[in-house]
Amino acid sequence: MNRLLKGILILLIILTPLFLLFTYKLSYKKSTLEPLPLYVISLREDRWQSFLNRWHTTLAWEEKILSPHFWRIFDAPLTILTEKWAATDGRQIAMGDPRLRIEPYKYGREPPHLMRRGEVGCFDSHVRIWKDIVQKNIPLALVFEDDANFSLERDGHKLKEWVEQFKNKGMTNNYDLLFVGYIVFFPTGKPISSNLHEVDFSRYTQQHVTHGMLVTQSAAKKLLEKLTLPYPLPVDFYIAELVRAKVLRALQVMPYSSAISVVSTEDSDTRAIQ
Numbered sequence: 001m002n003r004l005l006k007g008i009l010i011l012l013i014i015l016t017p018l019f020l021l022f023t024y025k026l027s028y029k030k031s032t033l034e035p036l037p038l039y040v041i042s043l044r045e046d047r048w049q050s051f052l053n054r055w056h057t058t059l060a061w062e063e064k065i066l067s068p069h070f071w072r073i074f075d076a077p078l079t080i081l082t083e084k085w086a087a088t089d090g091r092q093i094a095m096g097d098p099r100l101r102i103e104p105y106k107y108g109r110e111p112p113h114l115m116r117r118g119e120v121g122c123f124d125s126h127v128r129i130w131k132d133i134v135q136k137n138i139p140l141a142l143v144f145e146d147d148a149n150f151s152l153e154r155d156g157h158k159l160k161e162w163v164e165q166f167k168n169k170g171m172t173n174n175y176d177l178l179f180v181g182y183i184v185f186f187p188t189g190k191p192i193s194s195n196l197h198e199v200d201f202s203r204y205t206q207q208h209v210t211h212g213m214l215v216t217q218s219a220a221k222k223l224l225e226k227l228t229l230p231y232p233l234p235v236d237f238y239i240a241e242l243v244r245a246k247v248l249r250a251l252q253v254m255p256y257s258s259a260i261s262v263v264s265t266e267d268s269d270t271r272a273i274q
Contacts, residue, residue, distance in 0.1 A: 036163065037138055041125045042146035043087035051084075051146040058150035084146070085129060090121030099124055101230035107237050115234065123235040126210065127227065130220035138217060140167060145211040147262045148181065158195075159260070162253060165193055166214055176219035177239070177250040181212030181260045192251060199250040201243045210236045212260040222247055 042048040093100050100120055104112035126143070133141055142163070150159075159180060165171065166178045171192065179199065189198030226242060233241065242248045253260075 037141040039085045039129050039141060039143045040146055041087045042084040043089060047146040048084045054150050088121040088124035090117030093120055098229040099231055105233050107233060119234045120231055123231045126235050130223050133217055133220040141215050143213045143215050148211045149261045163214060165196055172216055175251050176216050176248045178214035179209050179252040180214060181209060195254055196251045197254045199243055199252045201240045211262050219248060
């Protein structure tokens with residue numbers, strides 16, 4: 001009898017987790033979010049490999065058989081990630097190229113600046129992505145620069161939540177961009193949901209907005225339609241100008257502390273390439 005009871009107990013121990021897993025799968029509301037194209041702008045192989053390490057550690061949980069978050073085991077993958085988007089090397093842009101601005105630009109209260117070659121290359125990298133989105137008729141895509149930094153504690157599940165909100169709650173009909181990267185020193189715009197707010201670019205202050213964005217096809221078209229040569233400003237200022245002019249409507253992640261940050265501005269190719 002004791003042997004029989006022991007056998008039944010062992011069987012229950014084995015079968016109970018499987019039963020719970022099966023019943024959870026039946027009741028679980030699977031995400032309806034289709035995998036998104038993911039563009040990662042990167043010039044250097046070491047930075048690309050570093051990005052991949054951060055991405056797979058933090059955000060690609062659903063691509064693994066067992067996820068650190070149990071409820072994501074049956075979810076669809078967030079993105080389609082195949083290869084890096086090779087950045088334009090500003091050092092290879094010859095003098096006389098129509099993309100290259102030789103006159104200083106003026107932005108807000110800042111003194112006039114000459115655009116660095118790295119800034120021109122960064123701008124051109126984004127332009128090529130906008131063209132690819134339009135040419136391939138991609139409705140929505142994630143765009144990262146390779147210095148995007150993710151927090152294991154928060155970003156792995158929140159990025160998917162932000163994307164689902166933006167796509168499934170009709171926001172793509174009213175907004176062109178979602179900045180998932182943090183925006184520095186801007187007042188908060190009107191809240192659209194608990195953690196997505198309209199962008200308020202009413203002040204000319206520092207911004208870091210292009211290292212993490214959700215870009216619609218309408219945004220790509222508008223950015224290209226308003227573009228003039230040579231590139232007029234660094235790409236983050238250019239996007240901010242179109243938001244300020246209400247050509248683009250944009251949302252940002254709130255609070256700022258929950259948004260995706262950058263690894264380090266000290267190792268920026270945009271700044272380093274003169």
